[in-house]
Amino acid sequence: MRFWQRQLTALLVVFSMGIGAAEAQERYAIRAAAYLDADGQRVENAVLIINKGKILDIGSDLSIPSGMFVLDRSDAMLGPGLVDAHVSMGAMGRDRESAQAMEPGASAANLFNPGHSDFERALRAGVTTVVLAPSETHLIGGVTAVVKTGGDEKKRMLGAGPIKLSLTTNAFDMSRTPTSLQGAFAELRAMIAKAKSNADDGSAFAEWARGNAAALVEVNDAAGLSSLALFAREQGVRCMAVHANLAAERLDDVKRLGEPVILGTYEFSDPRRYTRAPAMLADAGVSIALTSNAPRYAADWLRLGTAIAMRQGLSRAAALKSVTTTPAEIAGVSDRVGSLAKGMDADFVVYSGDPLDLRSRILEVFIDGERVFVADEPPANPEDDEA
Amino acid sequence: MMKRSCATQGAFGGGAIFAIALACCLVQGWASAALADDAMPVLIRAKKIYLSPGNVVSPGAILIRDGRIDRIGDKIELADEVRVVDLENATVTAGLIDANSNAGYRSGYHDAEHASECIPEMRVLDTIDLESNDFKNLAKDGVTTVFVSPDSASVIGARGAIVRTAGAADKRVIQEASGVKATIGREPIFKASFNRTPSRFNVSFLTRRPTTRMGLVWVFRKSFHDAQLKARGQEPSSRGEGSPGDASIPYLMQILNGEIPFRIQARSQLDILTAIRLSREFNFRFTLEEGTDAYRCIDELKENDIPVIYGPIFDYPMGFRAGTGESDRFRYGAPSDLVKAGVKLALSAGDLSGEAALPMQAGYAMRNGLSREQALAAVTTVPADLLGISDLAGSLESGRSADFVVWSGEPFDATTRAEMVFVNGTLVSDRTVKNGATPADDAEAGSKPSEEASDE
Numbered sequence: 089m090r091f092w093q094r095q096l097t098a099l100l101v102v103f104s105m106g107i108g109a110a111e112a113q114e115r116y117a118i119r120a121a122a123y124l125d126a127d128g129q130r131v132e133n134a135v136l137i138i139n140k141g142k143i144l145d146i147g148s149d150l151s152i153p154s155g156m157f158v159l160d161r162s163d164a165m166l167g168p169g170l171v172d173a174h175v176s177m178g179a180m181g182r183d184r185e186s187a188q189a190m191e192p193g194a195s196a197a198n199l200f201n202p203g204h205s206d207f208e209r210a211l212r213a214g215v216t217t218v219v220l221a222p223s224e225t226h227l228i229g230g231v232t233a234v235v236k237t238g239g240d241e242k243k244r245m246l247g248a249g250p251i252k253l254s255l256t257t258n259a260f261d262m263s264r265t266p267t268s269l270q271g272a273f274a275e276l277r278a279m280i281a282k283a284k285s286n287a288d289d290g291s292a293f294a295e296w297a298r299g300n301a302a303a304l305v306e307v308n309d310a311a312g313l314s315s316l317a318l319f320a321r322e323q324g325v326r327c328m329a330v331h332a333n334l335a336a337e338r339l340d341d342v343k344r345l346g347e348p349v350i351l352g353t354y355e356f357s358d359p360r361r362y363t364r365a366p367a368m369l370a371d372a373g374v375s376i377a378l379t380s381n382a383p384r385y386a387a388d389w390l391r392l393g394t395a396i397a398m399r400q401g402l403s404r405a406a407a408l409k410s411v412t413t414t415p416a417e418i419a420g421v422s423d424r425v426g427s428l429a430k431g432m433d434a435d436f437v438v439y440s441g442d443p444l445d446l447r448s449r450i451l452e453v454f455i456d457g458e459r460v461f462v463a464d465e466p467p468a469n470p471e472d473d474e475a
Numbered sequence: 476m477m478k479r480s481c482a483t484q485g486a487f488g489g490g491a492i493f494a495i496a497l498a499c500c501l502v503q504g505w506a507s508a509a510l511a512d513d514a515m516p517v518l519i520r521a522k523k524i525y526l527s528p529g530n531v532v533s534p535g536a537i538l539i540r541d542g543r544i545d546r547i548g549d550k551i552e553l554a555d556e557v558r559v560v561d562l563e564n565a566t567v568t569a570g571l572i573d574a575n576s577n578a579g580y581r582s583g584y585h586d587a588e589h590a591s592e593c594i595p596e597m598r599v600l601d602t603i604d605l606e607s608n609d610f611k612n613l614a615k616d617g618v619t620t621v622f623v624s625p626d627s628a629s630v631i632g633a634r635g636a637i638v639r640t641a642g643a644a645d646k647r648v649i650q651e652a653s654g655v656k657a658t659i660g661r662e663p664i665f666k667a668s669f670n671r672t673p674s675r676f677n678v679s680f681l682t683r684r685p686t687t688r689m690g691l692v693w694v695f696r697k698s699f700h701d702a703q704l705k706a707r708g709q710e711p712s713s714r715g716e717g718s719p720g721d722a723s724i725p726y727l728m729q730i731l732n733g734e735i736p737f738r739i740q741a742r743s744q745l746d747i748l749t750a751i752r753l754s755r756e757f758n759f760r761f762t763l764e765e766g767t768d769a770y771r772c773i774d775e776l777k778e779n780d781i782p783v784i785y786g787p788i789f790d791y792p793m794g795f796r797a798g799t800g801e802s803d804r805f806r807y808g809a810p811s812d813l814v815k816a817g818v819k820l821a822l823s824a825g826d827l828s829g830e831a832a833l834p835m836q837a838g839y840a841m842r843n844g845l846s847r848e849q850a851l852a853a854v855t856t857v858p859a860d861l862l863g864i865s866d867l868a869g870s871l872e873s874g875r876s877a878d879f880v881v882w883s884g885e886p887f888d889a890t891t892r893a894e895m896v897f898v899n900g901t902l903v904s905d906r907t908v909k910n911g912a913t914p915a916d917d918a919e920a921g922s923k924p925s926e927e928a929s930d931e
Contacts (some may be wrong), residue, residue, distance in 0.1 A: 121684030179726055257583040260584065260585060262589065262681070263679065265588075265589070265590035265680055266588055266590050267585050267588055267589040267590060268584060268585040268586070268587060268589070268602060269581075269584050269585075269601055269602040270587075270588055270594075270597040270599065270601040270602040270633055271594070271597060272587075272596055273589055273597075273598070273601040273654040274594075274596055274597045274598070274600075274601070274722070278722060309580050309581070309583075310604075310606070311604030311606065311607070314604060314605065314606060314644075315601065315602075315604075318600075318601075319601070337606075340644065354765070382923070
């Protein structure tokens with residue numbers, strides 16, 4: 089039954105694409121009421137020109153070459169496809185190799201299940217690029233993978249992301265060693281020393297050990313951040329704290345880490361000591377990325393997180409960066425995705441209004457210039473007319 | 476403010492109260508000014524200052540400049556402008572030192588590594604939270620420096636850390652990894668994890684010794700024996716089973732060579748005598764921790780020149796201590812007996828706080844025979860000496876960092892409390908204001924609890 093439902097959906101998508109006919113075009117343009125630039129500023133009368141899946145040009149009132157196919161979205165706004173720096177889409181429950189605590193050789197690329205419905209849900213939420221990460225039940229979980237949530241299957245795997253570590257209580261139990269934080273640090277020190285002494289070791293772990301690459305490190309309390317900051321300084325390694333929702337209580341440690349911090353998932357019932365973190369960190373000059381932690385939470389919680397963070401004082405520009413350019417930098421693909429600019433991948437979202445306004449609907453999603461999601465007709469809403 | 480200050484009368488009981496109350500205002504003003512980088516030196520005058528046990532000035536004064544004791548004594552000539560704080564009825568001692576604390580351990584994490592029973596390469600500093608409320612509570616009780624002792628779940632445990640209980644994070648750690656702690660008793664056998672008998676279904680790294688005291692001593696001896704073999708380049712005989720990991724060998728050798736401090740937690744007479752026997756076999760020096768039954772081995776302790784970090788003193792063993800059955804023969808007079816016999820004694824509150832905190836421990840020891848000087852030494856100079864930080868803490872001398880306690884009366888009396896605590900010249904705890912309310916104030920405050928709460 090589910091199989092046929094999926095086939096039917098696929099068929100519908102193909103039909104709707106046919107109607108748009110944009111995908112058949114290598115070069116085409118989109119006209120929209122406005123778009124959001126990298127600073128979160130609204131640029132009116134947007135014209136976006138696409139060539140072979142890349143952004144050829146974008147600006148206000150650009151002239152469109154004659155004869156070029158034009159999609160008219162004059163009543164809608166364009167925003168960059170969202171990026172989520174820490175998900176386990178399509179891999180729930182399969183992201184832990186439980187025999188050992190240390191899995192530096194594991195690769196989340198092996199978890200990539202392109203046909204999984206989690207990715208369809210991500211598209212629906214405007215999320216176009218994600219970092220697939222091994223679970224927090226491992227001291228060293230393995231290397232993350234950066235993938236697109238839709239589009240041409242051959243192009244969806246962008247490559248390896250940062251290596252993932254975890255210092256949460258979940259990484260320790262009595263069935264395997266190390267069983268404690270001090271045991272973990274002792275073992276990491278030994279592994280780092282070994283990697284540093286072996287110049288031929290080109291593994292992701294060795295690159296991190298030598299300070300050439302940053303790692304994602306999951307923590308689950310404020311004290312974990314402090315321990316991490318101490319360890320990072322001692323060993324000269326670069327660490328990006330994940331789920332550091334109590335970062336506001338250890339601002340000095342976060343600054344000492346000197347790397348972007350991943351926060352979330354935020355929900356309305358979260359206490360202020362969590363939700364104030366994005367604004368406080370951004371004010372202190374720390375780059376922040378929000379995560380939905382999908383599929384544990386819906387991918388749409390990424391936008392919800394921006395709203396909750398903005399409520400506590402996060403600026404528009406910082407809010408947009410936290411779900412686009414900063415996670416793209418963390419994933420190492422900021423030269424391709426995360427903003428609407430010349431030369432970037434044509435990954436963008438058509439919104440019914442301001443992308444940072446939770447009332448705005450996601451109407452269409454494009455990846456590499458190809459339309460991968462079209463929303464159903466919205467139910468009539470009288471307030472839309474007022475807006 | 477006035478109204479509240481007057482209320483301190485109850486606590487201080489006497490005529491010079493108003494001076495103290497006024498002084499509190501001054502200190503309050505100064506503390507906030509100091510935070511605002513006001514570099515003005517501060518002169519504190521008190522009724523009595525214990526420079527070190529047996530060395531008292533009365534009245535006395537301390538001049539604090541840039542977080543250090545600039546000058547201290549009965550009379551200080553002032554060359555430049557200073558802020559003067561008069562504490563006419565108060566007594567000052569050096570900040571107390573607890574040489575066997577469990578502060579900063581975090582819930583949810585194992586406090587010890589269970590991968591092996593011999594883990595001297597591990598560091599307690601990796602697992603504790605320096606921002607924990609434990610440290611704030613210690614500071615309030617006048618404890619300014621602690622040795623955070625490794626967990627007792629391993630036969631030969633981790634290395635502890637010497638840290639200040641308050642102040643800027645980067646100045647708090649005095650020694651990242653100090654002494655190694657071993658435990659002789661029931662705790663390595665049952666704490667956090669039971670070592671197991673092998674069965675068809677259950678063979679893991681926990682299938683190991685010790686499950687009895689015989690096994691415990693076997694692990695202890697095996698660790699040092701194999702360390703000596705490996706240090707000589709020889710391989711241990713028994714296929715490496717139960718052998719210490721390579722990473723721990725250097726630390727075991729440092730213990731045998733007397734290069735790092737070594738302490739053994741033992742409570743019962745049996746365990747204390749075992750520790751002494753092992754120290755003679757392998758020729759290492761150690762400090763006895765807890766030592767509930769130490770009064771039963773005074774001759775042996777004296778003969779082998781073994782210092783004791785005694786305590787906590789308790790009314791009745793509770794919690795895991797009761798579970799071990801090792802603390803049933805506790806005696807209030809033990810500290811006094813040890814000191815009288817010439818055993819070097821430090822007092823510790825261990826994991827206890829509140830009415831069993833370190834100043835009260837000293838008070839209980841005094842109640843049972845220790846003089847005030849001896850009690851003061853047991854919580855300042857002796858632990859400083861045992862930790863190897865005598866040049867940093869434990870007594871008040873010019874040039875040292877200004878870690879000291881202002882007591883409302885004679886230290887360790889049941890009616891005395893730590894009114895103000897300074898670490899690195901910064902006021903980190905001040906009870907003179909908040910707790911100085913009159914009963915009338917309390918009634919007032921009590922009638923509107925919701926307003927108080929809503930400020931948070």
